Amino acid sequence: MPSRELFLPQQLSYTLLRLAEQLKEKHENFASSCIIGIQPRGIYLARRIHRLLLDENITLPYGELDVTFHRDDYKIRSPLLPNATKIDFLITDKRVILVDDVLYTGRTVRAALDAILSFGRPALVELLVLVDRKRKRDLPIMANYVGIEIDSLDSERVTVEWQEIHGKDSVRIETRSF
Amino acid sequence: MARSQLSVKHLLGIKELQVSDIEIIFQTAAQFKTVLERSIKKVPSLKEITVVNLFFESSTRTRVSFELAAKRLSAELINFSASTSSVKKGETLLDTVQNILAMKVDVVVIRHPSPGAPHFLSTRIPAIIINAGDGAHEHPTQALLDCFTLQQKFGTLKGLKVAIIGDILHSRVALSNIWALTKLGAQVRLCGPSTLLPPYIESLGVTTSYELMDTLQWCDVANVLRIQHERQKGNYLPSLREYHQYFGITPEVLEKVRHPITILHPGPINRGVEISSEVADGPHSLILDQVLNGVAIRMAVLYLLAANPS
Numbered sequence: 001m002p003s004r005e006l007f008l009p010q011q012l013s014y015t016l017l018r019l020a021e022q023l024k025e026k027h028e029n030f031a032s033s034c035i036i037g038i039q040p041r042g043i044y045l046a047r048r049i050h051r052l053l054l055d056e057n058i059t060l061p062y063g064e065l066d067v068t069f070h071r072d073d074y075k076i077r078s079p080l081l082p083n084a085t086k087i088d089f090l091i092t093d094k095r096v097i098l099v100d101d102v103l104y105t106g107r108t109v110r111a112a113l114d115a116i117l118s119f120g121r122p123a124l125v126e127l128l129v130l131v132d133r134k135r136k137r138d139l140p141i142m143a144n145y146v147g148i149e150i151d152s153l154d155s156e157r158v159t160v161e162w163q164e165i166h167g168k169d170s171v172r173i174e175t176r177s178f
Numbered sequence: 179m180a181r182s183q184l185s186v187k188h189l190l191g192i193k194e195l196q197v198s199d200i201e202i203i204f205q206t207a208a209q210f211k212t213v214l215e216r217s218i219k220k221v222p223s224l225k226e227i228t229v230v231n232l233f234f235e236s237s238t239r240t241r242v243s244f245e246l247a248a249k250r251l252s253a254e255l256i257n258f259s260a261s262t263s264s265v266k267k268g269e270t271l272l273d274t275v276q277n278i279l280a281m282k283v284d285v286v287v288i289r290h291p292s293p294g295a296p297h298f299l300s301t302r303i304p305a306i307i308i309n310a311g312d313g314a315h316e317h318p319t320q321a322l323l324d325c326f327t328l329q330q331k332f333g334t335l336k337g338l339k340v341a342i343i344g345d346i347l348h349s350r351v352a353l354s355n356i357w358a359l360t361k362l363g364a365q366v367r368l369c370g371p372s373t374l375l376p377p378y379i380e381s382l383g384v385t386t387s388y389e390l391m392d393t394l395q396w397c398d399v400a401n402v403l404r405i406q407h408e409r410q411k412g413n414y415l416p417s418l419r420e421y422h423q424y425f426g427i428t429p430e431v432l433e434k435v436r437h438p439i440t441i442l443h444p445g446p447i448n449r450g451v452e453i454s455s456e457v458a459d460g461p462h463s464l465i466l467d468q469v470l471n472g473v474a475i476r477m478a479v480l481y482l483l484a485a486n487p488s
Contacts, residue, residue, distance in 0.1 A: 066209065068209070069209075069210075069213065069221035069222075069223045069251075069481070070221060070222060070223070071223075074223070074485035080182060081182040081202065081205055081206070082182075082205070082206055082209040083209070084209065084212070085209065085212055114222065115221075118216060118218040118220070118221070119216065119217075119218070120217075
């Protein structure tokens with residue numbers, strides 16, 4: 001399968017640092033902010049960003065959200081196995097930073113917005129993604145913080161891998177084999 | 179990302195399920211259980227689905243549990259009970275169901291006194307059938323929730339020693355539990371009076387005993403069953419008092435056993451017959467956990483079956 005890395009070595013860590021800096025710019029002291037990773041793949045990025053902020057002594061609540069039961073495509077393809085949702089703080093009046101690895105059709109984010117509302121009424125919801133496959137949206141959804149913007153075809157697939165589980169960091173675009 | 183497709187289109191019995199199906203159901207139920215602990219206990223998963231509860235026999239727990247499960251998933255729900263319907267006027271099962279299906283129903287949850295009624299429907303009507311108890315045959319969601327409750331407590335069922343005590347002969351809960359427990363690797367012993375233990379049941383990979391004390395010394399878990407008067411056509415017992423003396427689970431009996439025994443009971447309880455109140459409400463009883471887990475298990479079953487792309 002032909003594939004191409006989207007980041008040079010080292011470049012990914014600069015991008016993550018930049019995303020953390022952008023959050024600091026917008027959230028000042030993070031007094032009422034929280035960070036929530038979307039299961040299953042967004043949690044690794046969320047944990048990295050949370051870690052980077054923690055390294056600078058910025059503490060904010062961290063949660064993980066599974067959106068399986070809020071998806072609308074279960075009649076089209078077989079359902080995914082649900083992952084754990086872990087949000088042990090109140091969402092109400094919080095500034096929520098939703099985190100996912102790739103933004104594509106926007107349907108996962110739609111489901112996540114729906115899911116987050118069953119935990120309360122946030123003051124604000126923002127979206128942070130590593131890869132924005134722009135001009136591929138099915139819904140009017142855009143990210144507030146973007147690692148990299150790319151043009152891509154439907155036949156292509158973006159895969160994000162993390163040191164923590166896959167052994168190395170890798171963000172690549174590959175042409176799907178049919 | 180792992181897909182969660184079940185190998186079956188209907189839930190007719192545990193016998194037809196594969197171990198991987200049970201694992202998928204448990205994994206999904208565990209997440210639904212967390213949904214039930216939120217302040218908003220509802221997800222929109224099945225908002226396009228209509229479920230009918232078709233009960234030809236009385237029920238409290240199972241029916242309310244399925245009703246709650248469907249509503250928590252945002253499905254539409256119709257309740258049907260045979261005692262107030264045209265079944266009284268002589269309508270057949272197939273006609274009743276076909277008429278209800280003509281009103282566009284996706285899932286039929288059926289309880290029926292005849293063994294095999296759900297299987298019969300599954301071959302004749304284009305809807306998803308879930309068996310909520312068919313005669314003395316199977317009660318799959320009860321077995322799933324019993325095993326799920328044990329898995330949550332013990333982590334795994336492998337090697338766990340489970341005794342099923344009481345009226346095995348007339349119990350669909352016993353049969354479904356035997357299938358589920360043995361598939362998940364538990365050891366099963368059946369215990370009851372000789373008249374209520376069916377012959378050749380050992381062929382299902384279980385052991386039997388007529389001695390309550392022996393069984394309790396052996397087991398980690400006792401799943402206590404009710405004497406099913408309504409299904410008993412002969413004289414199987416001299417009296418309920420005698421049954422209580424020989425097979426009733428009381429604090430005095432449990433005191434003689436050196437280790438703590440986890441108590442399950444599918445309900446309804448006949449207090450003072452198969453189990454005393456002190457034990458049913460005691461610290462080792464998981465009876466109310468079973469009820470909560472029942473909703474999560476039924477949500478998982480409804481979700482996984484209804485969410486299968488046709």
